Amino acid sequence: MRTLLLAATLVALAGMPASANDQALLKDARDYFKPIPSIVPAVKDNAVTREKVELGKMLFFDPRVSASHLISCNTCHNLSMGGDDNLETSIGHGWAKGPRNAPTVLNAVFNKAQFWDGRAADLKAQAKGPIQAGVEMNNTPKVVEETLRSIPAYVTKFKTAFPNQTQPVTFDNLAMAIEAFEATLITPASRFDQFLEGNVTALNATEKEGLRLFMDKGCVACHQGVNLGGEEYYPFGVVEKPGATILPEKDRGRFEVTKTADADYVFRAGPLRNIALTAPYFHSGKVWDLKQAVAVMATSQLGAKLTDKEIDAITAFLVSLTGEQPRVELPILPISTTETPMPK
């Protein structure tokens, strides 16, 4: 209540009616951001059919995609926890620790490319990575195909999802189905989306102040679009490199993809949707507190030292990016047969 009164006072002092301030904020915000649509988006080269989504959901939750039969996509992209694992870096096959923090699968369909270094063009390419990574699922396309082909219910589902194909049970089609399911994992109707759609009362005064700061201080240069990030690549440390704890020297980011000097320590700008749900932060997963993450970004990317009040406001704005989480009924998976390759 005090905050509201204060805001009203400030607005009165500025000599503008509240609605004019709000309208200006809304207009500026609409220049940079787009709301999450409330319907599943179309996916390039992959029609999102009901059959693919249903199959993709089964595959997303099926630990038999991993060599151990223990790890599923949902293990590290946990739909109960904001679509990630809330760990510094993921734990995979043999309790190996992965090199980077697991990004959320929620709204990932809106990212320009996948992984922290953008090495996968889309979700169908991304899906194939962790399955084969030694420190994640440690499996091979051949064994995955043998596994799926050994389970009659999967064969039927693949046939239905990919009609008119001689051999629809393939690693490629698995990736297509998972991408189709992941396209449904969007989180519309956050309070920020409601604001963008014209309901200026959806954000409170502090959150509006945070949004204004987010735009005026320059965060928006990298964090814009539907996902407030996930679109372009930038050096971590545009102005000042963070310490080696937060930016480990051995992980040179997109350099590993392009092998060009200008890609050194370059990463995809993190998408900020549901950011309050996906601590810890950065590719290193070394920062657990969202406020600290905001402060680090200000120093390293903008060369700005924000006041505590400014950090609080920006953080409050970021919390308003939490959308409606997908409601997912656990799939019931078909059983293995005597032909199914054994877990390893």
Next chain:
Amino acid sequence: MRTLLLAATLVALAGMPASANDQALLKDARDYFKPIPSIVPAVKDNAVTREKVELGKMLFFDPRVSASHLISCNTCHNLSMGGDDNLETSIGHGWAKGPRNAPTVLNAVFNKAQFWDGRAADLKAQAKGPIQAGVEMNNTPKVVEETLRSIPAYVTKFKTAFPNQTQPVTFDNLAMAIEAFEATLITPASRFDQFLEGNVTALNATEKEGLRLFMDKGCVACHQGVNLGGEEYYPFGVVEKPGATILPEKDRGRFEVTKTADADYVFRAGPLRNIALTAPYFHSGKVWDLKQAVAVMATSQLGAKLTDKEIDAITAFLVSLTGEQPRVELPILPISTTETPMPK
């Protein structure tokens, strides 16, 4: 169709109308077995309230109950896969391999006691075991309580589920809530249940033959009641000990609980509900094929050598024990705070 005709012919040859044979089978079956109820059963010393069930579901899926924040109850008791992990023995903290095959959580509420050696009297006692086991979740009650108390939404949920308690967020209450949720994980309406309830056409001729053999050959001596097992303890190898692969010498079963000679290599008779979904079999998890499991049981427990046809029929009967799997919507879990203990 051919099977039905054959059955009709056999019945005709036996000189009895089909219904008389079926009625006799039904009458005998009802002497030994009870159907899974279609409503959630009452639980001793733990009223199954909606509030407890909702909280228990969250806790069942929350990996922060484990030291690593990676392993939840659902990891090893996967509700997508018959309520277990379909592994020989479970993989736990640090990729440790557990000593025994994970039993299904489905219908576990009907078991007389929990674990292969019955060392937990009920599900509330059972729930505390894996959380503390070094090779499973490797956590402590103290850290679990600190974790839950650091998350305001959990504090509220515990208060609602356990009203009028000064400090409701306790390890004991966590176990109570998980037990309440697990009491809802029942699988009614299997074809065998439909048969028991009087629909004699719910089983086909082979399955009926299997049921008859199951009773007449003596399987029923240990596998009876609602869960066709889970009620009493028996030596593995009443007549003939299986080889050390299936019955590892080091695991002396209930002897570890009672320290009495008569408990050597004694285990709880495995409950057979949904057995087709929960390979591999036995406490050692060494047998993947249900038919082989039936053959091993016949030799070791009954001293009987069954024909292939008899094994096939008993196996067919066992497959008819697969009931309706619980439909579970993934819970959305509240986020950690700066007070939440870090994963280890």
